[in-house]
Amino acid sequence: MxxxxxxxxxxxxxxxxxxxxxxxxxxxxxxxxxxxxxxxxxxxxxxxxxxxxxxxxxxxxxxxxxxxxxxxxxxxxxxxxxxxxxxxxxxxxxxxxxFTDRSKDVINRGGLKVASVAVEEVLYRHPAIREAAVVAIPHPALGEDVAACVVAREGATLDVEDLSAFCARSLADYARPRRWLVIDELPKNPMGKVLKKELRQRLAATAP
CATH class of the missing domain: 3.40.190.150 (Bordetella uptake gene, domain 1)
Structure with a gap:
């Protein structure tokens, strides 16, 4: 490799x-x-x-x-x-x-820029995560916040508190995901690209 x-x-x-x-x-x-x-x-x-x-x-x-x-x-x-x-x-x-990303995937959290792929790199180091995608979600005060969509490896279980603690060891506070979505598969187009727009829609549909 x-x-x-x-x-x-x-x-x-x-x-x-x-x-x-x-x-x-x-x-x-x-x-x-x-x-x-x-x-x-x-x-x-x-x-x-x-x-x-x-x-x-x-x-x-x-x-x-x-x-x-x-x-x-x-x-x-x-x-x-x-x-x-x-x-x-x-x-x-x-x-x-x-890590550069498309401008719509650079999250602006209260004026602090978060490259989504940089957060994804941290998530991929977690032994129980098979796939991860990070997107922006609306925030009433900050404008945008960080959300993570994750897929577990076969036989593994993902615990949101554990994932949050894992991220806290490697990411600044403003870059840590505040919302989590555990799903079976990441949506992709025929070329294998993750459909982040669809993930944002799923997060919006499940917003508290």
Whole structure:
């Protein structure tokens, strides 16, 4: 299996096998908010070379001097919807993985941007989850909130409290799912793409 290494606060986290197969067909960009030649740039290029070897595909290092480390989620929200973007903030200390998604799947929770696929990556690490999809749902005060639709592995049982605690170990509070929908299968089109619009409709129909 081709392994893509994402680093967050200096800790390595291998991407789940369920999603790793998607990456060879998706562009990968490593964003550096500084000019070429510095320590952060050198670190990013070493990381990019490791990704090239793991993925067997080109990895672009995109220098954006002056952008600052706050480029993160805002950059991803504007990135190509089929891309995979990593922000290198400082060498070896913070390499923040931001996974791009279609703009409608970037959840705006009270002004804080949550890339749905980043939350899905965490859910796929849970041993009892076979499939997961994260979508936005309406919130009366925040505008949008985070909802997760999950499918259990054969013979496994999913407990919402356990899932919430699992997410709390890896996600910021604002990025954690507040609504859960446990279903038998994720709805997909003939090409295998998850139909998130249908999931949003199901969540709306079961809203408390």
């Amino acid at each position: 081709a392994t893509l290494i994402a680093l967050a606060l200096g800790a390595a986290a291998p991407i789940s096998a369920a999603r790793a197969a998607d990456y060879p067909t998706r562009p990968v960009t490593v964003v550096v908010p500084y000019a070429p030649g510095g320590q952060t740039d050198a670190f990013a290029r070493i990381m990019a070379e490791a990704l090239r070897e793991s993925l067997g595909q080109p990895v672009i290092v995109d220098n954006k001097p002056g952008a600052g480390t706050m480029i993160g989620s805002e950059y991803v929200a504007r990135a190509a919807p089929d891309g995979y973007t990593i922000l290198v903030a400082t060498p070896g200390v913070v390499v923040a993985p931001f």
